Amino acid sequence: MNTRDWPIRAKLTALVIGPVTGLLALWIFATTLTFGPALDLLAARTLLYDLGRPGENVVAELQRERRLSVVQLAGDGVLPELAEQRDRTDRAVDELRRRIDGEELRDAADDQLDARLDQLGAALEALPAGRVFIDDRKVDRAGAVGLYSGMIGSAFQAFSAMATLPDVHLNREASALTALGRSRELLGQADALLAGAVTAGRYAEGEHEQLVRTVENQRFLAENAVADLPADERSGYQRLTEGAGFLRLRALQDTLIRADELPTGFDVRAWESSHAEVWQGLRDFELRGADSLAERSVPMAVRILVQLAAAGVLGLVAIVVCVLVALRVGRSLAHRLTGVRSAATEMAAERLPDVVARLRRGEDVDVAREAPEMDHGGDEIGQVASAFNEVRRTAVQAAVDEVTLRRGFNEVILNLARRSQGLVHRQLALLDRLERRTEDPDELAGLFQVDHLATRLRRHAEDLVILAGAAPGRGWRRPVAAVDVMRGAISEVEAYHRVDVGEVQPAGVLGRAVGDVIHLLAELIENATAFSPPGTRVDVTGRTVPGGYTVEITDRGLGMSPPNLAAANRKLAAPPEFDPADSARLGLFVVARLAARHGVRVELRPGRPTGTTATVFVPSDLITGEPPVGSDPASAGPERRRMAKVSRLTTVPRGRSSRPGRERPESTVIPLPTTRASTVEPPADSDGLPRRVRRRGPAARPRAVVADPPALRSPEEARRAMSALQAGTARGRRDGARTGGPAVTRIRDAGPDTPADVPADAGTPPTTPEPATEPSPPAPDQRTATERDA
Template sequence: MLLLPLLSLSALWGFVLNLTMGDAQSLLRAGTLYQTLGVTSTDLGLQLQAERVRSAEALTTRELTEALGGQRARTDRSVGEFRQAVTEAGDAAGNLGRPLGTLMGALDQLGSIRADIDNGLSSRLSGLNEYNRILDSIFLLYDHLVSVSDLGILQQASSLQAMGMAREQIAREHALVIGALADGRLTEPETAAFTEYAASRRFLHARGLAGLEVTLRRPYEQIFASESFQTFLSLEARIVRTGAPPPDAAGWTETISSLTSQLDKHGLAAAEVLAARTSEAATATVAEIAIAGGVGLIAVLASIIISVRFGRRLARELGGLRAAAVELSEQRLPDIVERLRKGEDIDVRKEAKAIKVSGSAEITDVARAFGSVQRTAVTAAVGQAALRRGVGQVFLNLARRKQGLLHRQLALLDGMQRRTHDPDRLEELFRLDHLTTRMRRHAESLIVLSGSAPGRAWRKPVPVIDIVRAAVAEVEDYTRVAVEAMPVSAFDGGAAADLTHLLAELVENATIYSPPDTQVQVRGDQVSNGYAVEIEDKGPGLSAPEYAAFNTLLADPPEFDLADSDRLGLFVVARLAARHGIKVLLRRSPFGGTTAIVLVPREMVTEQTALTAGDSGEEMAALPSRTRKKALAVVTSGTHAGLPRRVRQAGPSSRLQPSEEPAPGQPADRSPDEVRDLFSAFQRGTQRAREEAQDEGDK
């Protein structure tokens, strides 16, 4: 939070410092350039002007004199010194690349210019113009040398530059006149050039004089008021007017020498004054930068130190608040919710303790707000738990009442079955008995969802095959369920009712979500971790995400959501499995349907070596009368112990067939005598079961 403002402040300080340092560096660079390029280029210009005058005489007389040779030697030395100055300037001349390149290229042409003059290939005006182009390159360099950030210095440097260029125009006039004095005439192009030089000189003098300050302008005003300058003006006007050189060559030369000497002397003095001012301004700017930058740096450092200390304190306070909030969200509230799920009573005042943090007012305000949120959350959780308990109690009360009514209904049905010998009526009573058994299972589902346990339990272990057959008997479409042979074993009697209920829910789910003309296979086997029961259907199956979601629910059942009634059976299975440590897993069957695997832990499994697969009558004795009677009706074929055994149909139930004709392979309808014998056997079995149940109650 504090890093960004500090970085912004540091960046702003650096930016301002860089701008100010840029101004100082510009002034210092201007002084360096003046001491190197400025001095040497000025001398180079003077030498080129002198060589131009000597070359004008040679172009007129076509004679190469010693004076011209000596001047060329001095010019060459000046060129060498200038090149050396460029090297010494180094990085300071970095922004002068274009004007320096232009001047260096012009100086490289100096040899060819001299050769044309020596060989008589150049006219007087064209030869002088070649020198003029070199001098123009020097003045272009001067324009870039005076690019400083100080406006006052820049204005004075520009004015002095204009006075220097006016001095160059006088030198050009002098070169033309010297050439013309040798043959006594000015050509028409030369006269036009002289007129142009005179006009440029007047404009540059006016421009430069107007921009100079008093101390620098006064010497120029004195020069312009001198006799030599006035004489020059009159001679210049005469040449422009007549187009002929002055008659007095010595007078012209003396006037020009006196005038240019004064101009050069004052120009050099003015340049030195301006250079000194530039150096002083640079020094003052650097001093200001040092003071301002130092103060700014101290301010930045002080801000950093204060911000770091404040940030550390704030971080400690926020760290304490964060730790308290994390403890609240990840430990205290989940612990309270878990305790509420277990049915414990929670004291809101005791559990919703205030969050104790120290620090600024804002931190304590946030802590109080968290405390308020905590109290609200705990109160809401307690209220939700109370609501769930209330709903569960409603479920339990309704289920108990419904259970009592169903038990009474089953007792009435039992009595009616004993008193009835009509086969048709016995069949209807049997169907009603089956429907009532299913209703009893649904009532027990409500008891399971309420968090309570059904009342049915047995002291002795119950054979696995009996539990499986009893579960199948509680399914509406039990005729489609095929129970394969299973290893003889038994489950703990205390969990027999819950296991029967769990398997019944899974078998019913398999029959509902599979085509009506298919069978549901139920098989079991002993495994290393206990006993596994598999229920496989031929339905369309589920997607991988759906299997994952259902298996998660079965492994860790959440709180029952009243809005999610579509998964009521899975919630019941999950609750029953969690109660006894049973693992239930759904996966795709190799045939395309779904296989439900129920793994009963080893501690709930008891080996029953004394039992055999054929002793179904003895096995059934372990179940209650109602469940035993239903199980006997759906299991095997043949007869046993005087009871007829029902042969499993080869196809779907007759009520699922589109026509009234029996399906191929389906057994023919029983005769009335067989039906009578069947239900008489049911009646005798019921009587025996009631007696055994009475004996169990007496125990």
């Protein structure tokens, strides 16, 4: 039986129940053993008066009737005295039967005595039939003696079963009195045999030998019985045997033993008188001894009962005291151990987490107050409580130190991030000025690459700011179109040329959330490009849904396993505390923090057929109508121009569409006249759009545009080319009108390293405007929000 996991109360109860149960069983056993003999002693009086006296009276009457029956069988007539004796015997037998059948005697008798009483009743049943045989002289004198002696023997067997008292001395005395009664019975048998021989004038065959044996047995029983009597009883018997009747009877017995035949001139009258005197003296001695035995058994029984009561009460009191002490001690131990357990549980589940939470909120914590002393005494439990007090103080102090260290660590990270963010912002402003002044195409391409790296550095600096628990600080004054928000996110991704913007339904994002939404989408897009094969594309779409706006980012990678996907979704739904040990999954933490700040929901699900789809749900309180082009005076700022550098490459190439059977507009570059040395030639991919060819050196001359032969251009291709040319010209004119004059907008060609100079009237794709506040320094390079199984 494994008791290791039992509650402490159950264990203490088991420890108490075992000894108490054993003590109670021992008390019951000892009480029973003592109570039984006491009851036997009390029953001895009942047996004496309900069985001893009536039984002895029956034995005496049967002995008289036996003598008269033998005398009648020895003579020729009928003795009148025999009929009177039979009446007296019947009355004695009836009284004995009434006592035997009574409940009082049966209740006091044990099993052996019950059996002996049944045997005595059966023996007495043969008395009427024996009398008939005697009257009809169908039995001789020896048979008559045997008949009555058998019934008397059954009575003495019942007397022997009655003499089983619990006290050794009383039991020995009762056995001695029973033996004296048997010796008196043998004396009666000898008298009956002699009376028959005297009446007949001679011994019958075998009567003399029987008479001799009877006398010898009588003397033997009397001698052994006297040895077991108490000293005073033995002295009384000795005085009785020294009387004249005993001496004369013994002399007559010796005479009968020596003579083979009935002695001539035997003094029958002397025998009868001596026998009557001795028989009655022995009977009186036996009755006095029985009365004395009964009287002495009652006080002894009372004394035993008193001792039993005292022992029982003391034992019961001891058991009750043991139970009370065990319960008190067990309850005290259980209460103290429960107190220690409750204190430990409260500290582990409530106090310590509350202290840590308060410390993280910046509150001051008193270690002594949060870890109060527990006083549980000076024993082992108290020592455990004292040790736990030290553990609690150490745990609270360790929590204070850990939170203080983490707070300092966050402040260090935030300080470094702010510094890096400021430097990156200054670098971006410097790059923007250099890009405006640079005329050389190669230098402009290099500046574009540095500008893109600085934009990524700004995002990583913002990651550090978010990890430190602060806000990045980048914001817009007015709403920004959803497509510009997506383009702004793509502009912060390294592999932006692999990202396709598919169908985007018109909507606007409030300026206060634009920076965080751009950052969130950039993390997810970065992750999609990082964990998908280099030759695949990443699709970004947006649509209006009930309650907000949804952006979906789908890659074609290997996807994530269901356990990892579920773990990532749990982290995105409830952002955990930042753990520096989990540096491989900072992207998830950043996305979860940004989403929780604005109530945005981010969910990852398996893509079809492969890959992963990240769904970003922006609530309706952050969504507004799409702002008109040019609604923000600052839309021509450096942030908008920075987005424009990749806006040409964020559309699906010709022949690709976001949905089956649905064409998306092609990416175009509009050639317009320029003062710089460049010419326009047909592109190598024969898409119908002109491309600028850079010329190097002062002698460079523009080349004429060589158009494809009409036969090589289909009507559909010509229509698309002219439509694109007209749309680009219109956008360029609108941008020039806003800026107040012709402005040169630099657009990268199909390759990221191929810059182009296009006048402002050629137009640029609409992008997000410049932020109204200075951006916070970005964070160092980390993994993006969703961690995929590559």
